[in-house]
Amino acid sequence: MTVLFFSKSFYPNIGGVEKHLLEVSIRLIKKGFKVIVITENINVAQNKGYKSEALGEKLVNDINGIEIIRIAVGKEGRLKKFRIWLGLLRHLGTIIDADIVHCHDIFFWYLPFRFIFPFKPLYITFHGYEGNSIPTKRAILMHKIAEKLSWGNICVGDYLQKWYGTKPTIVTYGAISIPRHIRKEAEIKLIRNVLYIGRLEEEAGIMTYLRALKILKYKKIDLNLTVLGDGTQGKEAEDYVIRNKLNADFKGFVKDVYKYLPDSDIVFSGRYLGTMEAFVFKKFVFAVYNNAIKRDCFAMAPYRNFIVLEKSPNKLAEQIIKYIKNPEIIKDKTDKAYKWVEKQTWDKMVYNYLTLWKVQ
Secondary structure, eight states: OEEEEEESOOTTSOSHHHHHHHHHHHHHHHTTOEEEEEEEOHHHHHHTTOSOOOTTOOOOSEETTEEEEEEOOOSSSTTHHHHHHHHHHTTHHHHHHOSEEEEESOGGGTHHHHHHSTTSOEEEEEOOOOTTSSOOHHHHHHHHHHHHHSSOEEEESTHHHHHHOOOOSEEEOOOOOOOSSOOOOOOOSOOOEEEEESOSSGGGTHHHHHHHHHHHHHTTOOOEEEEEBOOTTHHHHHHHHHHTTOEEEEEESOSOGGGTGGGOSEEEESSHHHHHHHHHTTOEEEEEOSSHHHHHHHHTSTTGGGSEEESSHHHHHHHHHHHHHOGGGHHHHHHHHHHHHTTOOHHHHHHHHHHHHTOO
16 A cells, blocks of 8 residues: 655654654555655755754665655745646656555645545644744635545644644644663752753744743853754854853754753753653753744643743743752652653554554
8 A cells, every 4th residue: 555645844854744754654664555755855945944954864765665756846935836736747646556645734735636636535634833923814724624625634732623623533742762771860959951952943932941041040040051953043042142151052953862861951842842852851841932822732732731831031930940949849740741751652653644544
């Protein structure tokens, strides 16, 4: 059986969707499926600063048995969608041969072909929300169209139902790989080292975290911050650190977040994936939001009671001080978070896909 995935970006780019699609595809292949991924040409993604860099990886069209078709879509603009559809027409045979088509957010890529092949099984995964603000009427409409024209969907987060009116077939909060050998963590006695995991964007909250560290510095609390990620606020963040003499080391995008987690005491997280990665190493997570949908992204998650969620740098700083003074209260929360995350396996995620497709 052939599964055709559509995704705006794919490996070797780094990001939650890329990781999700890679891990699911690898396991589907092991189960005997043929997997094809149609995605943007990687140079387009890099030129617009999208999510990551190739990190020296050789760009190939076959990774772990996954056949990859990269199409040149050109610059952003009104004509882009027509370039995408034209590029897909060149691979019409691939679409015809697919037994299942599954879009990762970008439903409009397949929209014309939905009417050309009305009986071909079509599904979608809604991974999140667009941009740094609450959904526009157009974004909500596009979600509803995708929901109505597909045979079923997976929503990564319950908040999508609230904000987009999407009726989920399956709700998930992602999946994670847990290394066999994890350094046994001693109970935290002193909070000193902080790890930021996420893009350097407004909605991920990098500047809120830095402002909180500045407040702590004024209170004679100096923390060491390691930043994993990059984005449009990268230069602003680095300038802020220099100007306020904060202790921060910017690593850019990294492939192995697990390499940095053991030496951190607490984690600042931008989204689901970073939060789950922190839970694997029993690290306590602080999250921030800049709007109501980002708040619900965390507040409606099943691990809400295991993290700190704040909006303002002042409130965040207060919470950090609370846990600095009482580090013993972290253990109960991180233990519960670990018990939750260890059940969020990639095998469980693949089971969700097979259930959605009614293939067992």
